[in-house]
Amino acid sequence: MTSSPSALLGALDPTSDRAVFRQIADHLREAIDKGRFTEGAKLPSEAELVEHYGVSRMTVRNAISILQGEGLVHAEHGKGVYVRPRPPVRRLASDRFARRHREQGKSAFTVEAEAAGSRPEVDQLEVREERPSQDIAARLGGARKVLVRRRRYLLDGRPVEFATSYLPLDLARNTPIAQPNPGPGGIYARLEELGHRLERFEEEVRARMPAPAEVKTLRLAAGVPVIHLIRTAYDTEGRAVEICDTVMAADAYVLAYQLPAT
Amino acid sequence: MTSSPSALLGALDPTSDRAVFRQIADHLREAIDKGRFTEGAKLPSEAELVEHYGVSRMTVRNAISILQGEGLVHAEHGKGVYVRPRPPVRRLASDRFARRHREQGKSAFTVEAEAAGSRPEVDQLEVREERPSQDIAARLGGARKVLVRRRRYLLDGRPVEFATSYLPLDLARNTPIAQPNPGPGGIYARLEELGHRLERFEEEVRARMPAPAEVKTLRLAAGVPVIHLIRTAYDTEGRAVEICDTVMAADAYVLAYQLPAT
DNA sequence: CACGGCTACTCGTATAGACGAGTGGGGGAG
DNA sequence: CTCCCCCACTCGTCTATACGAGTAGCCGTG
Incomplete structure (x- = not known):
């Protein structure tokens, strides 16, 4: 597994005063909204995101926890983080x-x-x-x-x-x-x-x-x-x-x- | 400021398999529900909770972030964490x-x-x-x-x-x-x-x-x-x-x- | 007395590392 | 060939540390 998520996610803006973990959350959210990750799709693993953005793992987890709080994704222990399918209402x-x-x-x-x-x-x-x-x-x-x-x-x-x-x-x-x-x-x-x-x-x-x-x-x-x-x-x-x-x-x-x- | 929150919060249960940060969140939630912290009241600071429970600061922050996600409390930078007043509906x-x-x-x-x-x-x-x-x-x-x-x-x-x-x-x-x-x-x-x-x-x-x-x-x-x-x-x-x-x-x-x- | 700056306290952000536990697949033993 | 174990990978929990930034009160200077 050498391919990075760089094809789907951009780079951080070091000049921005927006916190890094928020920027990462923004990237992931945008990718989901734009359909680059579809319902049920697996997001890049924490390790991959750490590598891609060059940040520590806690920063990545912080970003993902934002998306969880928004109800956009859910984590499955031992498997990965997935885009939440909208259940039939x-x-x-x-x-x-x-x-x-x-x-x-x-x-x-x-x-x-x-x-x-x-x-x-x-x-x-x-x-x-x-x-x-x-x-x-x-x-x-x-x-x-x-x-x-x-x-x-x-x-x-x-x-x-x-x-x-x-x-x-x-x-x-x-x-x-x-x-x-x-x-x-x-x-x-x-x-x-x-x-x-x-x-x-x-x-x-x-x-x-x-x-x-x-x-x-x-x-x-x-x-x-x-x-x-x-x-x-x-x-x-x-x-x-x-x-x-x-x-x-x-x-x-x-x-x-x-x-x-x- | 030597008094600890021990009068209001219990101790951790080391035999429980419930994560420490969840136990701390449970304690705080219960204290709020029981009215030991009333609307608008300030929770113990992170430093006080660290001292009281003998855990690291990230663990305490993790606990507080649970309560924030539940809409029970809100943090004010530089001031403290407060019990959210229920606004008039x-x-x-x-x-x-x-x-x-x-x-x-x-x-x-x-x-x-x-x-x-x-x-x-x-x-x-x-x-x-x-x-x-x-x-x-x-x-x-x-x-x-x-x-x-x-x-x-x-x-x-x-x-x-x-x-x-x-x-x-x-x-x-x-x-x-x-x-x-x-x-x-x-x-x-x-x-x-x-x-x-x-x-x-x-x-x-x-x-x-x-x-x-x-x-x-x-x-x-x-x-x-x-x-x-x-x-x-x-x-x-x-x-x-x-x-x-x-x-x-x-x-x-x-x-x-x-x-x-x- | 009035003002301003210092300081102590608060939460916010980020790093690095460690161990645990759930999952799934590959490879070895039978 | 089949079964099972082990290992690699995943997220979960926790520690320790560092620095930044907002707040408010104290205190000394003018």
């Missing part, structure tokens, strides 16, 4: 909770995934009663105890979403909602059967970097943020009957919303 | 484009900001004609040339959002829309005056780490993702009459949407 349409979808039986996640040719899985299912946090209690109109349903969603074996539902206990206790499998149409269908006809949902969307536990649960690569979505379901009497707190791998999702121009 | 309600808001005169951004007690600014305004990218052209139903309006929004001097609007040129040329200041109610009001009554908007929401140019434009701290929002406005004939491509500092925004349970 899952689109969440804003009508995904329309009543007509509930009448089919299967859950929204399952139906959508199979339509897209992916293998859906639900995992780490957990149902329990808890005292709600202050925030959740306030959103639920002051509920003192809540039923909590947690679960993780996977597509083709890859975890993409971790969701937690909160329901006022007086409403959910001793109903199918408190069962691990609430039955066809999910908990929204059960809520309507219990007389809580759903009228509207409110969703709050935030984005941030994941906490370490989220990195683990969603097997997130470096440089991938999470989308944090908090949905509140209201019945026709204006009562908040469910809150769903969802953390999604941001590289796996596009959220789509329809807004009327009222 | 700006909430974007889903009715922000309702017709009734347009009738006031001021732009949505200005009205909202002043209501929240912030000083709004618009900046880097640029209006020009361009050939659209393939994606934009497709979304606009195959427009060959478009009017492009770019601008940056700031709150209390802090840049929070960079927006680019695209309109089919045949629709916008020689209209107030092509003026730097399109007049009261903004371009949506002008579109309606031109006979394009707006019927609905579609919004696509993504989150990702910023490109270097975005870091610069939005003055983003390390570990802050961006929310990328693409809105398409449709008139009553179903024609896409505008696309607004917006990149927002994720730590400054919460998006709120209303979904009917149809």
